[in-house]
Amino acid sequence: MLDNPITPQTTSITFGLPTGEWQRRGITQATLMLSGATGENWSGFATIDAKANSVTFAVLNGVSTGTVIHPDAGVDEFELRGYSSPAASVPFPPAERDHASPDYEFSLRGTIPVVSTAGPSALHESLDRGRTGDRVSDYRDYWAVPTDRVQVKRGDTIRVVGPAGFFSGAWDAYLEGEMGQAWDAVALTPRISADLSTLTVTVPPSADFTPFFSSQYRPLMPELDLIKADRSSVVESPVMVTNPKPVTVTRLAGADRYATAVALSKAGFPSSAPTVVVATGANFPDALAAGPVAGFVNGPLLLTAPGALRADVSAEITRLKPSKIIVVGGVNVVSDAVERELRALAPTVVRIAGSNREETAEKLVDSVFASAPHVLMATANNFPDALAGATAADSIIGPLLLVDGNASAIDDATRATLQRLGTTDVTLVGGPAAISPQLEESVRAFARVDRAAGADRYGTAVAVAQSIFPTSYNAFLATGSNFPDALAESSLATTQMGPLFTTPSTCVPAATKAEIQWLGISNVVLIGGPAALGPGVAALRTC
Structure with a gap:
């Protein structure tokens, strides 16, 4: 949990950002989402101050506008997301899969206290990973690629290319559906290049993508998920998975x-x-x-x-x-x-x-x-x-x-x-x-x-x-x-x-x-x- 609480007087929230990845990946825009004790969801958008390595969100009329912060208010869940703009190109070789230019996205999730007592109007929190310890419960690097139709079928190879060093450590890979089109996640075996920039997976010829709750063979929002073993990074790649049936x-x-x-x-x-x-x-x-x-x-x-x-x-x-x-x-x-x-x-x-x-x-x-x-x-x-x-x-x-x-x-x-x-x-x-x-x-x-x-x-x-x-x-x-x-x-x-x-x-x-x-x-x-x-x-x- 973060140190400084949200109060009824809070009109701005400033986050000091983690060093390293945010600057390297060209993150320039951020969104903040709060939900929980404030009684309703709240979101904001801001431009990152690259020089100060921070971002400030204006909270008009206080974060509790339209709600009542109870005496035992407790905590809010927060999610801070950062986006690159313009979108950076992530090449998928034409012989394998093609994608348009995606956005890079980072996401930090955690909790922040909410109190009903008076407090300062400006709230400051540091999110540097080296200083926050367990106060940030879920730090993830989301590398999101667009929802363009990208066909993936059994036996196909998919190659994800990032900055040198990005795919350090051990990674897990899965193909899975979402919502009513879910199926048993198909585990894949990642292969990582020597410079740690490229992760390659091959869809098993025996993979089955039949949805649980639908007879359709066209999942609506399938994903290729790459998850770092320590859960610090996640790459999400929406793809079109086909499970061809006889025509x-x-x-x-x-x-x-x-x-x-x-x-x-x-x-x-x-x-x-x-x-x-x-x-x-x-x-x-x-x-x-x-x-x-x-x-x-x-x-x-x-x-x-x-x-x-x-x-x-x-x-x-x-x-x-x-x-x-x-x-x-x-x-x-x-x-x-x-x-x-x-x-x-x-x-x-x-x-x-x-x-x-x-x-x-x-x-x-x-x-x-x-x-x-x-x-x-x-x-x-x-x-x-x-x-x-x-x-x-x-x-x-x-x-x-x-x-x-x-x-x-x-x-x-x-x-x-x-x-x-x-x-x-x-x-x-x-x-x-x-x-x-x-x-x-x-x-x-x-x-x-x-x-x-x-x-x-x-x-x-x-x-x-x-x-x-x-x-x-x-x-x-x-x-x-x-x-x-x-x-x-x-x-x-x-x-x-x-x-x-x-x-x-x-x-x-x-x-x-x-x-x-x-x-x-x-x-x-x-x-x-x-x-x-x-x-x-x-x-x-x-x-």
């Missing part, structure tokens, strides 16, 4: 885009469907906007040629026995002849069409969504971003609005739709080249906006999954080179929720594969035949 890969495909849509419908709706949505298979905008609408009305999306209804599509509608068919688009994309054939297959047939692709999307949304707090928005000028966005919209039971991504602002009709829906959150799908920063700013005028974007179409699909899906059992893969196969994917995503990733025809991008592992996905469905998604994709071979 089943299946394929749904037809001879062409229309037959593929039929196959998806049969898989998603094996018995019947109350509503069927029909859109042209000749182009992408109408079908992409129609996908989330089909999901909302619990029906499949089927594709048609502009001038005639194919026999296999007609047969599928007959099998589904819908009471309603929604035709998407004007007569130039779905002809009157097709509409007449559809009227023979359901009691009610309605057509929803606008003067352009954006207006058609808005009218579709207006026809079924009474409200939508969260809306996804993608450019109508190209298909890759909207493919991923349509499936994500299905998962949040919300619409996908198509906009002219090159415009400097959303148009009045889109604004009116968002306001009618009571939209408070908008996710833009795609980078600034797809949806302009000016258009983004116009949306920010009345809604919170975030942007899911990657370096390319494949990266954007991953970003959408990261933004919308916290976990998933299913994932869908479709070619990123063309749109037809994935147009009707919402027929399956309606009943088997999961993200859609676009891929090249020969392999799976590394970021996509990492996201599949991160989400705990065990069922991957390929949309399209081997010409679109070849053997490399079916084997989930990394690009």
Whole structure:
């Protein structure tokens, strides 16, 4: 316990800091947290006085503000943390693990007396390790690295690099989860370099990271903990630990885009469907906007040629026995002849069409969504971003609005739709080249906006999954080179929720594969035949 007590008159607390490590590690900022006898938690922030090697925290109106210090107040627990600023770089070799630049952090914990009698306003305490003895009950050097997603799997090697001499003495190492994702800590054997700057561990091939309280294979906050044997130093490194379970890969495909849509419908709706949505298979905008609408009305999306209804599509509608068919688009994309054939297959047939692709999307949304707090928005000028966005919209039971991504602002009709829906959150799908920063700013005028974007179409699909899906059992893969196969994917995503990733025809991008592992996905469905998604994709071979 520290010597000098906190009193009701305390307005500042000054700590003399330990010598050596704080200066060597470039600590410039500190926080103080108090809890216990003062009756409520209190925290403060201050800049370290490097010359005096001390830090002073101002306690406005006394530390007991809002509380009563009882006559037998006792003690407060305190924790003093120091941070480097700017963050210092800790290299994880690219061949092993990569981290961004982390903060260094020291932490001193202990107790400090609290009394109700009068005392000085300025409290001074020395925390030099050589002078305080057992008055500081827990002195720890926390070397914290950021919470970026860093995959660690069985058999991987992790190397932690610090200043020369940091890893002196004996160390223990563990991989363990936190909160509801905890598992039995996996003990690791540390190997320390001759200059005591580098500690290396290898995850045993037999390690099991199955959480105690969850069937998920994606722990939320796993950690690599390095603990000095005398408990004077702790290095905490949040990492992503994967415990891969077998992934089943299946394929749904037809001879062409229309037959593929039929196959998806049969898989998603094996018995019947109350509503069927029909859109042209000749182009992408109408079908992409129609996908989330089909999901909302619990029906499949089927594709048609502009001038005639194919026999296999007609047969599928007959099998589904819908009471309603929604035709998407004007007569130039779905002809009157097709509409007449559809009227023979359901009691009610309605057509929803606008003067352009954006207006058609808005009218579709207006026809079924009474409200939508969260809306996804993608450019109508190209298909890759909207493919991923349509499936994500299905998962949040919300619409996908198509906009002219090159415009400097959303148009009045889109604004009116968002306001009618009571939209408070908008996710833009795609980078600034797809949806302009000016258009983004116009949306920010009345809604919170975030942007899911990657370096390319494949990266954007991953970003959408990261933004919308916290976990998933299913994932869908479709070619990123063309749109037809994935147009009707919402027929399956309606009943088997999961993200859609676009891929090249020969392999799976590394970021996509990492996201599949991160989400705990065990069922991957390929949309399209081997010409679109070849053997490399079916084997989930990394690009």
